[in-house]
Amino acid sequence: MFKKIVLAAATAVAIAALTGCASNSPAASSAASEQSVAAAAERLRVAMVDPTQAALAQLVADDLSYGHSGGRVDTKDSFIGDLLAGKSDFVTITISDQTIKVVGNTAIVRHTLTADTNDSGKPGKVQIKILGVWQQQQGGQWKLLARQAVRVAT
Numbered sequence: 001m002f003k004k005i006v007l008a009a010a011t012a013v014a015i016a017a018l019t020g021c022a023s024n025s026p027a028a029s030s031a032a033s034e035q036s037v038a039a040a041a042e043r044l045r046v047a048m049v050d051p052t053q054a055a056l057a058q059l060v061a062d063d064l065s066y067g068h069s070g071g072r073v074d075t076k077d078s079f080i081g082d083l084l085a086g087k088s089d090f091v092t093i094t095i096s097d098q099t100i101k102v103v104g105n106t107a108i109v110r111h112t113l114t115a116d117t118n119d120s121g122k123p124g125k126v127q128i129k130i131l132g133v134w135q136q137q138q139g140g141q142w143k144l145l146a147r148q149a150v151r152v153a154t
Helices: 002-023 026-049 053-059 076-085
Strands: 060-067 090-103 106-119 122-136 142-151
Touching: 026 053, 026 090, 026 106, 026 122, 026 142, 053 060, 053 076, 053 142, 060 076, 106 142
Parallel strands: 060 142
Antiparallel strands: 090 106, 106 122, 122 142
């Protein structure tokens, strides 16, 4: 009887230890980080369609380098300013084929962006491939540090 109690206790301790290890494992941590990055990327998509200074400022790094498919590069100030002024106006944005790879406090996000635009009052459509580099900054918040767009090959 004593052996059964000891065996049951040892089994319970082992299960508790394994459960604790699983939740702190790199795979679990990476999956949680990927989910956090995906949530930040989705908040950025929404903020680009309906831009506010506050929402955009929370999502982009102070040192942002935002490359457009036409070769122009924005800073944080010019990126936010163009969205708020309607110079860059996204009516809709759809994201597809997204992949996220977290390496330490950096995440590499790739996806296809398809959008209806109304840049400076001129309607248009765009489909581009995006490479985004997100950085987990102070307070654990993920911010877009760099972004590069390329035209989809036809």
